[in-house]
Amino acid sequence: MPSFDITSEVDKQEVRNAIEQVNKEVNTRFDFKGSDARVEQTDYNLTVYADDEFKLEQIMDILRTKLTRRAVDVRCLDKGQVGKISGNKVKQLVTVKTGIETELAKKIVRLIKDSKLKVQASIQGDVVRITGAKKDVLQETINLVKKSVLEFPLQYQNFRD
Numbered sequence: 001m002p003s004f005d006i007t008s009e010v011d012k013q014e015v016r017n018a019i020e021q022v023n024k025e026v027n028t029r030f031d032f033k034g035s036d037a038r039v040e041q042t043d044y045n046l047t048v049y050a051d052d053e054f055k056l057e058q059i060m061d062i063l064r065t066k067l068t069r070r071a072v073d074v075r076c077l078d079k080g081q082v083g084k085i086s087g088n089k090v091k092q093l094v095t096v097k098t099g100i101e102t103e104l105a106k107k108i109v110r111l112i113k114d115s116k117l118k119v120q121a122s123i124q125g126d127v128v129r130i131t132g133a134k135k136d137v138l139q140e141t142i143n144l145v146k147k148s149v150l151e152f153p154l155q156y157q158n159f160r161d
Contacts, residue, residue: 002138003131005158010076010098018066044096052088073153099126111148117141
């Protein structure tokens with residue numbers, strides 16, 4: 001029985017490369033001269049440091065640009081609160097979301113069931129597995145999910161015949 005998985009994954013190495021590019025650009029730009037602006041990464045958590053909120057927003061723009069150039073979808077970034085460190089210096093925690101959260105997975109399953117397509121959708125951890133009798137119906141399902149779920153990046157993998 002043909003099947004495929006709906007997942008949401010981010011290449012950690014591409015994120016690391018983008019962060020290195022951001023730090024290199026921040027160190028060479030004139031408007032950041034003498035500032036303690038940088039981005040640090042621990043696993044899928046990024047911490048952005050800057051002298052003030054304006055520079056923090058500039059660093060976030062650079063980060064989004066570099067991630068986009070490296071084919072990492074910026075919709076997976078979850079920005080936290082801006083916190084003061086000392087004086088005017090600020091930091092912000094940015095989480096790179098991977099995997100499909102249960103709320104979104106339930107939404108996808110409900111969408112597929114309401115569409116009356118002859119497929120079965122099941123949640124397996126942070127993956128939604130779709131099985132059906134024909135490849136054409138699975139392709140219709142992919143198109144339906146692509147049109148309906150726009151707020152989060154999804155990949156369609158592990159297609160089996």
